[in-house]
Amino acid sequence: xxxxxxxxxxxxxxxxxLMRAIEDESTSAIxxxxxxxxxxxxxYIVGLTGAPGVGKSTLINNLINVFRTKGIKIGVVAVxxxxxxxxxxxxxxxxxxxxxxxxxxxxxxxxxxxxxxxGLAKATLGMLHVMDAMGKDIIMVETVGVGQSEVEIAKVxxxxxxxxxxxxxxxxxxxxxxxxxxxxxxxVNKADRGGAENIAGAIEFMLSMKTYLPGDWRPCTxxxxxxxxxxxxxxxxxxxxxxxxxxxxGLLERRRKERARLEVNEAIEGSIASFMHxxxxxxxxxxxxxxxxxxxxxxxxxxxxxxIEQFSKRFHTTQE
Amino acid sequence: xxxxxxxxxxxxxxxxxLMRAIEDESTSAIxxxxxxxxxxxxxYIVGLTGAPGVGKSTLINNLINVFRTKGIKIGVVAVxxxxxxxxxxxxxxxxxxxxxxxxxxxxxxxxxxxxxxxGLAKATLGMLHVMDAMGKDIIMVETVGVGQSEVEIAKVxxxxxxxxxxxxxxxxxxxxxxxxxxxxxxxVNKADRGGAENIAGAIEFMLSMKTYLPGDWRPCTxxxxxxxxxxxxxxxxxxxxxxxxxxxxGLLERRRKERARLEVNEAIEGSIASFMHxxxxxxxxxxxxxxxxxxxxxxxxxxxxxxIEQFSKRFHTTQE
Numbered sequence: 001x002x003x004x005x006x007x008x009x010x011x012x013x014x015x016x017x018l019m020r021a022i023e024d025e026s027t028s029a030i031x032x033x034x035x036x037x038x039x040x041x042x043x044y045i046v047g048l049t050g051a052p053g054v055g056k057s058t059l060i061n062n063l064i065n066v067f068r069t070k071g072i073k074i075g076v077v078a079v080x081x082x083x084x085x086x087x088x089x090x091x092x093x094x095x096x097x098x099x100x101x102x103x104x105x106x107x108x109x110x111x112x113x114x115x116x117x118x119g120l121a122k123a124t125l126g127m128l129h130v131m132d133a134m135g136k137d138i139i140m141v142e143t144v145g146v147g148q149s150e151v152e153i154a155k156v157x158x159x160x161x162x163x164x165x166x167x168x169x170x171x172x173x174x175x176x177x178x179x180x181x182x183x184x185x186x187x188v189n190k191a192d193r194g195g196a197e198n199i200a201g202a203i204e205f206m207l208s209m210k211t212y213l214p215g216d217w218r219p220c221t222x223x224x225x226x227x228x229x230x231x232x233x234x235x236x237x238x239x240x241x242x243x244x245x246x247x248x249x250g251l252l253e254r255r256r257k258e259r260a261r262l263e264v265n266e267a268i269e270g271s272i273a274s275f276m277h278x279x280x281x282x283x284x285x286x287x288x289x290x291x292x293x294x295x296x297x298x299x300x301x302x303x304x305x306x307x308i309e310q311f312s313k314r315f316h317t318t319q320e
Numbered sequence: 321x322x323x324x325x326x327x328x329x330x331x332x333x334x335x336x337x338l339m340r341a342i343e344d345e346s347t348s349a350i351x352x353x354x355x356x357x358x359x360x361x362x363x364y365i366v367g368l369t370g371a372p373g374v375g376k377s378t379l380i381n382n383l384i385n386v387f388r389t390k391g392i393k394i395g396v397v398a399v400x401x402x403x404x405x406x407x408x409x410x411x412x413x414x415x416x417x418x419x420x421x422x423x424x425x426x427x428x429x430x431x432x433x434x435x436x437x438x439g440l441a442k443a444t445l446g447m448l449h450v451m452d453a454m455g456k457d458i459i460m461v462e463t464v465g466v467g468q469s470e471v472e473i474a475k476v477x478x479x480x481x482x483x484x485x486x487x488x489x490x491x492x493x494x495x496x497x498x499x500x501x502x503x504x505x506x507x508v509n510k511a512d513r514g515g516a517e518n519i520a521g522a523i524e525f526m527l528s529m530k531t532y533l534p535g536d537w538r539p540c541t542x543x544x545x546x547x548x549x550x551x552x553x554x555x556x557x558x559x560x561x562x563x564x565x566x567x568x569x570g571l572l573e574r575r576r577k578e579r580a581r582l583e584v585n586e587a588i589e590g591s592i593a594s595f596m597h598x599x600x601x602x603x604x605x606x607x608x609x610x611x612x613x614x615x616x617x618x619x620x621x622x623x624x625x626x627x628i629e630q631f632s633k634r635f636h637t638t639q640e
Contacts, residue, residue, distance in 0.1 A: 030621055037619040051372075253614070260614035265596070267624030269589060276585070294573070294580035299357040301350055304587030312632030 003028075004035035007133050012107070015130050019109055022126035033126055036133040041256065043075070043132040044243055046140045047157030054165040055189040055226045056142050062232035063239075064106055067138060070236075075131030075139035078110040079124055079153065107131055121152050122266035125259070138239075155182055156259040158252060159242045161235075163187045164203075166195035180206065184219055184242050187235060191223035217245050275311050285310065323348075324355035327453050332427070335450050339429055342446035353446055356453040361576065363395070363452040364563055366460045367477030374485040375509040375546045376462050382552035383559075384426055387458060390556075395451030395459035398430040399444055399473065427451055441472050442586035445579070458559075475502055476579040478572060479562045481555075483507045484523075486515035500526065504539055504562050507555060511543035537565050595631050605630065 003021075006014030021029035050056050057078070064074050109127055111120070124141065131139050143154055154160055162183035186203045188196050200221045212218045222238060224231030246252040276286060286307055292298035323341075326334030341349035370376050377398070384394050420426040429447055431440070444461065451459050463474055474480055482503035506523050508516050520541045532538045542558060544551030566572040596606060606627055612618035 034619045034621055038616050041614075041616050257610060257614040260620070261610045263620040264610055264613055264623045264627065265593075267620045268592060268596075268627055271621075271624055271628060272588060272592070273585075276588075290577060290581045290584055293584055294361075294577040296358050296361050299354045300580070300583040300587045301354055301591075303584045304591055307584065307588055308591060 004032045004133075007032075007036055007130055008039055010134050012104070012134075015107070015134050016109075018130050019127055022123055022130070023111065025123075029126065033129055036129060040129045040132040043128070043136050044138050045128060045156075045158045045259075046138055046239060047143065047154045047160045048140055048163055049143050049154045049160065049183075050163030050165075050187075050189075052144055054163045055224075056163050058226040059163060059187065059189060059224060059232070059235075060140055060142060062226055062229050063140065063236060065229075066232050066236040068103065068106065073105040073135060073137045074107070075128075075134070075136035076106075076108040076142065077124055077127045077131070077139065078108070078142040079120065079144075105136075107134065107136060121262060122270060124153050125263050125266065152262055156255060156262055158246055158255050159184050159239055161185045161187055161239070163189055164199055165190040166193040166199060184217060185235070185238050186219055186221040187224050187231070188221060189224045189226050189231075191225050191231070196223060215249065217242065272311065275314070276307070324352045324453075327352075327356055327450055328359055330454050332424070332454075335427070335454050336429075338450050339447055342443055342450070343431065345443075349446065353449055356449060360449045360452040363448070363456050363459045365448060365476075365478045365579075366458055366559060367463065367474045367480045368460055368483055369463050369474045369480065369503075370483030370485075370507075370509075372464055374483045375544075376483050378546040379483060379507065379509060379544060379552070379555075380460055380462060381420075382546055382549050383460065383556060384420055385549075386552050386556040388420075388423065388426065393425040393455060393457045394427070395448075395454070395456035396426075396428040396462065397444060397447045397451070397459065398428070398462040399440065399464075425456075427454065427456060441582060442590060444473050445583050445586065472582055476575060476582055478566055478575050479504050479559055481505045481507055481559070483509055484519055485510040486513040486519060504537060505555070505558050506539055506541040507544050507551070508541060509544045509546050511551070512545050516543060535569065537562065592631060595634070596627070 003014050003018050007018055018029065018032055021032065048056050048060060060076060064076070067074050109131075111123060111127070128139055128141070141153060141157060160182050162180065162185075164186065165188065186200075188200050188203075190196065200223060203221045207219060220238060222231055222235050224235065226232070246255070289298065289303045289306060293300050293303050323334050323338050327338055338349065338352055341352065368376050368380060380396060384396070387394050420428065429451075431443060431447070448459055448461070461473060461477060480502050482500065482505075484506065485508065506520075508520050508523075510516065520543060523541045527539060540558060542551055542555050544555065546552070566575070609618065609623045609626060613620050613623050
């Protein structure tokens with residue numbers, strides 16, 4: 001439990017260590033997370049989603065600058081496998097720490113490859129808890145918005161920002177993926193390039209087709225040029241405005257409940273996966289069932305039912 | 321069961337109907353899939369993975385042409401959310417059917433948005449079974465290679481092809497994501513553009529660092545210009561060569577077992593998810609637990625254990 005206590009005191013090295021344990025899916029991480037869990041739930045989660053190359057990382061860097069002038073403590077979790085932050089996890093921490101490296105109130109963490117090959121949502125939520133327990137006020141989560149886990153994460157952010165750019169050409173795909181529908185704020189980055197106004201126009205047209213009741217949040221579109229820092233102030237203002245809205249209308253509680261639900265689901269899946277894994281190592285009846293499925297003498301659904309039965313039997317035995 | 325019988329007779333409309341039921345996660349689909357399952361396992365699965373815009377769909381179109389001249393019956397499942405095939409699911413079937421629409425032995429199916437918001441792997445495997453039961457010899461699965469489910473699918477293909485292009489610039493990300501490691505064949509598409517040889521060189525360098533024992537499959541790199549049909553013949557030859565290798569060395573059986581394992585896992589998750597959903601509709605104790613987690617009076621791991629206990633109790637009651 002020592003690590004958890006240190007994290008609660010804001011110990012950066014302890015936090016980094018716990019995050020590594022979460023990513024490695026070590027069993028100690030589960031205990032530590034349980035220990036810090038009662039102290040979490042204070043941080044505000046901002047999701048930034050967008051295709052690779054739209055400039056999310058540059059934008060996040062700008063947002064950090066603006067938030068810091070307001071004394072807001074910041075955490076960043078980069079889930080984007082193509083993010084320079086993530087690249088930093090391999091190339092060393094130097095690059096990404098350059099700008100905010102001396103600021104104790106900024107903590108940037110990227111998910112290494114391993115994380116998103118399995119249990120991505122679970123690991124990301126773990127990272128959020130650690131930063132939350134460290135006392136970060138706002139935590140930004142960067143995702144590319146493709147893949148099931150990514151969408152799940154984007155859906156449970158308190159404020160969801162969709163970043164588009166004239167260069168990406170992925171607008172239609174984002175619409176199809178249903179990501180458009182969950183955005184609270186739209187950002188058109190690289191606004192100096194041709195086509196930015198078309199994208200902004202398309203978003204506005206799309207929004208104009210929806211019916212907003214009085215008191216509903218109507219997403220707005222912000223034009224940014226992240227490389228020149230343009231638009232960041234306005235974006236921060238809009239984020240804080242949405243934060244106020246979420247808090248005052250009770251929606252914040254609902255999003256948090258959805259996050260709790262996602263987390264419970266991940267824990268259930270994890271628990272069953274570890275049972276399967278154990279059984280596999282024990283020479284396992286499960287292995288025999290998988291063989292039968294591969295050979296078509298049993299179908300997957302029947303095999304699943306048999307395994308659940310075994311699991312529930314074993315579970316009852318260990319619980320008694 | 322009528323649908324399953326018709327599918328086994330090769331009825332295209334019945335197959336399309338069953339695929340829609342799979343995507344809608346209707347309970348009838350599970351029964352139909354169980355009915356066709358014993359008749360599957362004959363088709364050979366070729367996975368094509370690559371970033372959006374590398375030209376996977378054009379390449380697949382070319383491959384279909386070459387396979388058809390050899391009398392090979394083809395199925396295509398497009399999981400890529402940015403694929404023109406997938407676009408076809410919204411824009412209507414006309415565009416993607418244009419070229420092969422009159423050929424009864426080509427069946428192309430894209431996964432609609434819904435599919436990849438949840439249960440992507442499960443639905444994709446279902447599509448494969450339907451095409452397999454219809455008598456397709458080779459089924460190609462197109463994925464963008466980001467996201468957990470996508471990687472899972474790519475890993476269980478019999479032959480995995482990684483498609484790169486000088487324009488994509490995602491090579492480093494693919495390496496990091498571990499997709500490079502599972503590829504049996506590398507394709508550098510848009511080979512007429514500058515930089516293609518650099519990519520091919522980088523792949524060869526990477527491969528040269530690995531140790532291949534006699535009898536091991538050593539991936540090769542094929543340069544293609546899909547828009548002009550260049551390289552497709554060579555690629556088909558290489559796919560069939562790898563198919564022979566997989567069959568003769570017993571690896572095919574191993575991949576199929578991994579596919580069965582993935583499918584059993586998906587069935588278990590589905591069964592638990594539907595239990596959770598039912599409980600939610602019944603006013604549920606689970607809902608109370610999620611509330612407690614959201615309010616930090618219970619941690620996710622403890623909540624998961626309680627839910628599993630309830631599930632296993634209920635499971636025992638219904639089984640008796």
